Amino acid sequence: MTTKLEIVQRIIGGRPKQPKDKGHAFAPTNIALCKYWGKRDEELNLPLTSSLSVSLGSVGAETSVSLRYDKDTFNVNGEEIPAASDMAIRLTRYLDLFRPEPGVKFAVDTKSGVPIAAGLASSASGFAALALALNDLFHWQLNATATSILARLGSGSACRSIYPGFVEWQAGRDPAGMDSFAVPFPHPWPEFRIGLLVLAKGRKPMGSTAAMRHTRETSRLYTAWPTRVEEDLATIKTAIQKQHFALLGQTAEGNALAMHATMMDSRPAIMYFLPETIETIQRVWTLRKTGLEVYLTVDAGPNVKLIFLADKTEQVRESFPNLQIIAPFK
Ligand code: PMV
Numbered sequence: 001m002t003t004k005l006e007i008v009q010r011i012i013g014g015r016p017k018q019p020k021d022k023g024h025a026f027a028p029t030n031i032a033l034c035k036y037w038g039k040r041d042e043e044l045n046l047p048l049t050s051s052l053s054v055s056l057g058s059v060g061a062e063t064s065v066s067l068r069y070d071k072d073t074f075n076v077n078g079e080e081i082p083a084a085s086d087m088a089i090r091l092t093r094y095l096d097l098f099r100p101e102p103g104v105k106f107a108v109d110t111k112s113g114v115p116i117a118a119g120l121a122s123s124a125s126g127f128a129a130l131a132l133a134l135n136d137l138f139h140w141q142l143n144a145t146a147t148s149i150l151a152r153l154g155s156g157s158a159c160r161s162i163y164p165g166f167v168e169w170q171a172g173r174d175p176a177g178m179d180s181f182a183v184p185f186p187h188p189w190p191e192f193r194i195g196l197l198v199l200a201k202g203r204k205p206m207g208s209t210a211a212m213r214h215t216r217e218t219s220r221l222y223t224a225w226p227t228r229v230e231e232d233l234a235t236i237k238t239a240i241q242k243q244h245f246a247l248l249g250q251t252a253e254g255n256a257l258a259m260h261a262t263m264m265d266s267r268p269a270i271m272y273f274l275p276e277t278i279e280t281i282q283r284v285w286t287l288r289k290t291g292l293e294v295y296l297t298v299d300a301g302p303n304v305k306l307i308f309l310a311d312k313t314e315q316v317r318e319s320f321p322n323l324q325i326i327a328p329f330k
Contacts, residue, residue, distance in 0.1 A: 002176040004043060004153045008097045010178070011150060015140045017100040019067055023137025027128035027151075027161045028060035029114050031194055031297060031305050033252040034233045035259045036156055036169065037225065038216050042209060045156040046180050048216075049229040050171040052236055053160045056194060057328045060125035060161065062111045065133040067104055075109045094127070094154045098134055108133075114196075127154030128161030148181040156208075165329060166240055168233075187240045188329045195306035195316060195323040199276040208300045211263065211270050221265040228258050249295030249307050256297040274302040287319055 036051035072092050074081045081088050095106050108130065114122045131150040135142050142150070144162050152159035160167040160182045166189075172180030206214075215222050232255040239248035263270040277298060284296045284306065294316050295307040306323065308316050317323060 001041075002044065004097055007044065007149065007153060007176065007178075010176075011142065011146050012098075012138075012140055015138070015142075017138060019100075019137045020139065022064050022066045023133040023135070024062075024064045025129050025132030025136055026060060026062045027125045027132055027158075028055040028057060028164060029122070029125040030055045030157065030160045030167065032157065032160075032299070033166075033248070033297065033307075034229060034236050034255050035299070037259045037262065038212050038222065039156070039209070040171075041175070041177065042213065044177045044180075045152050045154075046177045047156060047169065047171050049226050050169055050233055051157075051160070051229070052166065052168045052185065052233055053157070054166050054192070054194065054328050055161060055164045056326045057164065057330060059113045059324075059326055061113070061122070061129040063126070063129035063133045064109045065130065065137050066107050067137075068107050069103065069105060072105045073107045075107075077111055091130075094130070097153065098138075100138075123155040124157040124161045127151050127158035130154065131158070132162070145181050149177065152177070152180065168237075185237065185240065189240065189243060190327075190329045191310040192328060193306075193308050193310055193313060193316075194326045194328060195308065195320065196326065197280060197304045197306065197320060197323055199280065199304065200274055200302045204272065204301045206270060211300060214270060215263050215266050218267045219262045219265040222262045225258070225262050228255070232258075245309055246293060249293065252297050252307060253295040256299075260298065272298070272301050277302045277304060280304045283319065287316075292316070 030053040032051050032053040034052040036047050038048040040046045040048045072095060074088050074091055091108065110126060112122055112126065128151040131147050135147055148159040148162045151162055160169050162182055163184045166185040166187055167182050168185045169182045232251050235251045236248060239251060281296060284294055287294055292315055293308060293312060297305050297307065306316060313325060
């Protein structure tokens with residue numbers, strides 16, 4: 001089995017290690033329209049299927065990183081996070097892959113525009129920005145493919161946050177995952193809108209790695225998931241290319257609900273939905289019945305993301321006044 005450290009060595013081995021004072025980078029959050037759910041390799045975050053997302057323009061993580069010699073420190077939105085917290089432990093393990101000498105520590109400073117661990121992809125933008133900031137700090141001058149692989153080692157979906165716009169994560173077949181990275185799906189759609197509805201800010205009950213494993217191991221419905229993804233991915237790509245919005249919306253919404261169905265079929269069941277989630281889904285469906293073209297997607301949390309086009313903005317906002325509206329292609 002290949003380890004993360006071996007992959008990092010393959011990618012940055014032989015490149016400079018002389019840091020500058022500070023590395024800096026921004027990476028957008030991304031929302032999957034065709035979801036990634038299930039790993040073929042947990043150590044390397046290799047997916048069973050490909051997936052496709054849209055990056056959220058200027059909503060994401062702005063990260064700087066520098067070296068220090070006493071301890072790792074993590075400052076998120078102006079607050080130092082405790083070393084014993086899950087997030088600090090996860091970040092420390094990730095940074096272990098990049099220490100030029102064993103005693104070298106890092107100071108990481110992140111401004112995140114999205115609620116942490118509420119299924120709004122804070123880890124995707126966080127690890128992508130960190131991988132890019134390390135590349136900047138050490139002058140590695142890696143290309144986007146290499147950075148996408150490094151970001152994937154932090155969090156699978158982070159590999160898609162390396163690019164703006166629509167992005168496909170190609171699952172790949174290599175056991176070491178050197179062919180598992182994101183590529184742009186370059187079809188800008190200026191009218192495309194995503195609305196973020198934060199229904200609950202608390203941390204999610206089960207992290208995505210454990211939830212994916214449990215789904216794979218116990219859900220019978222999961223056996224149908226890879227075929228479902230293959231079909232949905234092809235349909236979504238066609239819909240984007242043709243700017244066929246209804247087809248895109250229906251397929252992305254169906255794909256998200258199918259993912260949640262596989263989780264609910266796990267024993268014991270995993271359910272990220274809260275009453276507010278269901279209520280929002282029903283409201284979106286009621287709006288659609290009245291002719292308003294708005295669709296939804298939900299990730300590993302209770303929050304709902306709406307998908308619509310620019311000319312529907314006012315109508316959608318009337319129904320959801322607290323919506324944070326993002327124009328990914330502006
Ligand atoms: O990359 P992770 O481990 O945060 O998993 C992301 C899983 C989903 O957000 C539910 C789907 C996706 O493709 O982003």
